[in-house]
Amino acid sequence: MTRNHQLMAAGLHLGYAEREIVTDLNLTVPAGKLTVIVGANACGKSTLLRGLARLLQPSRGAVYLDGKPIHQMPTREVATLLGVLPQSPIAPEAITVADLVGRGRYPHQGWFRRWTSEDDAAVAQALSATDMAAFADRPVDELSGGQRQRVWIAMALAQQTDLLLLDEPTTFLDINHQVEVLDLLTDLVKTGGRTVVVVLHDLNLACRYADHIVAMKSGTIIAEGQPNEIITEAVVHDVFHLTAHILRDPVSNTPLIIPVGRHHVAKVTAR
Amino acid sequence: MTILSLETIAIVRRQRLSHARRVTFGLLSALLLACTAAMLLGDFPVPALDVVQSLFSPLTGSANRSVDFIVLQVRLPRLCLALLSGAAFGLSGIIFQTLLRNPLASPDIIGIAHGASAAAVFCIIILGWSGLSVSLGAFAGAMLTALAIYLLAWRNGVTAYRVVLIGIATAAMLSAVISYLFTRARLFEVQQAMAWLVGSLNAARPEDSIVLATMLVLVLPLLLALVRGLDGLELGDDTAYALGTRVEITRLGLMLVGVALAAFATAAVGPVGFVAFVSGPIARRLMGGAGRGVPQAALVGALVMLASDLAAQHALASVQLPTGVVTGGFGAAFLIWLLIASGRSGRVN
Numbered sequence: 111m112t113r114n115h116q117l118m119a120a121g122l123h124l125g126y127a128e129r130e131i132v133t134d135l136n137l138t139v140p141a142g143k144l145t146v147i148v149g150a151n152a153c154g155k156s157t158l159l160r161g162l163a164r165l166l167q168p169s170r171g172a173v174y175l176d177g178k179p180i181h182q183m184p185t186r187e188v189a190t191l192l193g194v195l196p197q198s199p200i201a202p203e204a205i206t207v208a209d210l211v212g213r214g215r216y217p218h219q220g221w222f223r224r225w226t227s228e229d230d231a232a233v234a235q236a237l238s239a240t241d242m243a244a245f246a247d248r249p250v251d252e253l254s255g256g257q258r259q260r261v262w263i264a265m266a267l268a269q270q271t272d273l274l275l276l277d278e279p280t281t282f283l284d285i286n287h288q289v290e291v292l293d294l295l296t297d298l299v300k301t302g303g304r305t306v307v308v309v310l311h312d313l314n315l316a317c318r319y320a321d322h323i324v325a326m327k328s329g330t331i332i333a334e335g336q337p338n339e340i341i342t343e344a345v346v347h348d349v350f351h352l353t354a355h356i357l358r359d360p361v362s363n364t365p366l367i368i369p370v371g372r373h374h375v376a377k378v379t380a381r
Numbered sequence: 382m383t384i385l386s387l388e389t390i391a392i393v394r395r396q397r398l399s400h401a402r403r404v405t406f407g408l409l410s411a412l413l414l415a416c417t418a419a420m421l422l423g424d425f426p427v428p429a430l431d432v433v434q435s436l437f438s439p440l441t442g443s444a445n446r447s448v449d450f451i452v453l454q455v456r457l458p459r460l461c462l463a464l465l466s467g468a469a470f471g472l473s474g475i476i477f478q479t480l481l482r483n484p485l486a487s488p489d490i491i492g493i494a495h496g497a498s499a500a501a502v503f504c505i506i507i508l509g510w511s512g513l514s515v516s517l518g519a520f521a522g523a524m525l526t527a528l529a530i531y532l533l534a535w536r537n538g539v540t541a542y543r544v545v546l547i548g549i550a551t552a553a554m555l556s557a558v559i560s561y562l563f564t565r566a567r568l569f570e571v572q573q574a575m576a577w578l579v580g581s582l583n584a585a586r587p588e589d590s591i592v593l594a595t596m597l598v599l600v601l602p603l604l605l606a607l608v609r610g611l612d613g614l615e616l617g618d619d620t621a622y623a624l625g626t627r628v629e630i631t632r633l634g635l636m637l638v639g640v641a642l643a644a645f646a647t648a649a650v651g652p653v654g655f656v657a658f659v660s661g662p663i664a665r666r667l668m669g670g671a672g673r674g675v676p677q678a679a680l681v682g683a684l685v686m687l688a689s690d691l692a693a694q695h696a697l698a699s700v701q702l703p704t705g706v707v708t709g710g711f712g713a714a715f716l717i718w719l720l721i722a723s724g725r726s727g728r729v730n
Contacts, residue, residue, distance in 0.1 A: 196620055216612060
């Protein structure tokens with residue numbers, strides 16, 4: 111099974127109305143890897159993700175999926191190859207978990223292909239993977255923020271696409287659920303051979319889980335590559351305007367960022 | 382981690398399907414009951430058997446001409462018009478409410494009914510029209526108002542919130558236009574315009590139902606082609622795109638269908654208030670999340686319209702109320718309940 115779909119941006123400019131947010135950006139998403147986009151607030155990381163997911167029309171440049179400009183491909187066809195979890199999806203009132211996750215099957219259905227056992231299997235698998243199986247017939251309204259987030263991830267999983275783009279999927283989650291979600295995404299990459307792109311806030315988790323990390327600042331990529339190679343004190347300072355020490359994560363042997371603020375600094379460490 | 386089996390999820394889905402079927406069956410039964418009542422009740426008592434005989438008289442030949450007249454020319458056209466217009470209002474309401482993700486977004490709240498009303502009042506008072514030409518004017522008014530709201534709300538695409546706000550503002554503005562037109566009118570014209578504005582089935586003729594039914598049949602294929610798009614659109618634009626929905630074209634098409642349905646129904650019976658507004662939420666509540674409830678909203682709309690018309694005719698022995706007065710009272714109570722209920726759950730939509 112060859113699943114290596116190629117997603118790349120070339121000379122990409124993205125913005126809303128007059129304001130340009132992403133400028134002249136080039137990126138090739140490594141196939142079969144977990145790519146994490148990091149950066150300070152308003153650096154354009156979510157905008158880039160929306161552009162890659164064809165949710166935002168570029169003002170210049172283009173995004174290519176398997177060599178074809180993604181904005182010119184039929185959106186239904188894209189939806190069978192590339193799944194997206196946007197930042198703030200809306201759950202309709204009273205909808206049940208199974209029903210919402212089932213909506214992920216939309217691109218696989220049509221007038222002549224209605225609901226089949228294959229769809230049931232995809233929903234069951236997505237609910238099991240996100241540990242939401244026990245909640246299948248519960249209304250989404252009644253769930254906690256973290257459970258709701260996992261339902262949305264399950265919906266994107268039910269879409270069964272080889273490429274998966276998620277905008278801050280760990281927001282609202284407790285630390286244990288954050289780790290669970292990232293483990294789940296890693297499973298998809300390692301055993302499912304999928305390509306996953308995630309926007310994350312937590313730099314340490316990003317360093318631990320990313321095969322490929324993309325650091326952004328004011329709409330451009332400052333550095334990209336393996337976390338061990340590119341996440342240095344200089345890059346962190348450049349991207350976040352933050353003085354930090356970088357240690358080895360004792361668990362994963364990846365960079366562990368220790369921020370240095372103005373207070374609670376026991377040992378003065380001048381840079 | 383619990384592993385969910387294929388069978389479990391199939392059972393969950395089948396339970397929801399059978400619930401949806403029960404709701405549909407219940408609504409159909411209630412409708413049948415209301416239809417029977419509508420055919421049997423009236424100032425001129427007709428035995429049930431004679432009503433049935435009259436219904437078949439076009440085939441079997443007439444037994445009693447005056448009974449035939451009452452059954453076929455008075456009660457049946459009124460019943461059919463109530464069912465058709467109610468269903469159209471119900472569909473229009475749930476399309477807008479789902480599309481704009483807001484129970485307040487029904488065409489009788491966001492100004493489309495007001496557009497029809499203002500145009501009709503203009504036709505009656507300024508142009509001195511009556512009858513079918515007023516209906517055509519009302520239809521044009523509804524379509525034009527919807528277009529204006531859509532264009533005013535457009536800013537690199539249409540957001541639900543802007544449509545609702547601009548719609549409510551438009552409704553207020555058009556109400557002012559109606560009030561202004563009244564100040565310039567003679568008493569007789571005001572009476573005629575008021576009768577139209579309240580909305581009534583008193584003047585139902587067989588032709589009205591035929592025209593409305595034809596229009597509905599023309600619109601339904603478009604609705605059927607687009608209705609699946611609602612599943613994506615109600616999750617937000619980004620999610621809809623992500624799932625492969627062609628967002629702008631689907632939304633525009635569905636809005637067109639919703640406006641056309643509201644405009645046809647309003648042209649036929651006047652802006653009977655709140656039927657479009659209450660049908661969707663009632664249908665959804667009955668369904669309890671077991672589907673999007675579009676056909677059920679049509680049934681609820683027909684039922685609300687017919688039951689209100691029955692109440693309007695028979696609740697007070699001495700007077701016949703216009704149907705719109707009953708739906709208005711019912712709808713206002715429902716609106717208050719909805720606001721209280723959504724306030725309690727802390728949810729605006």
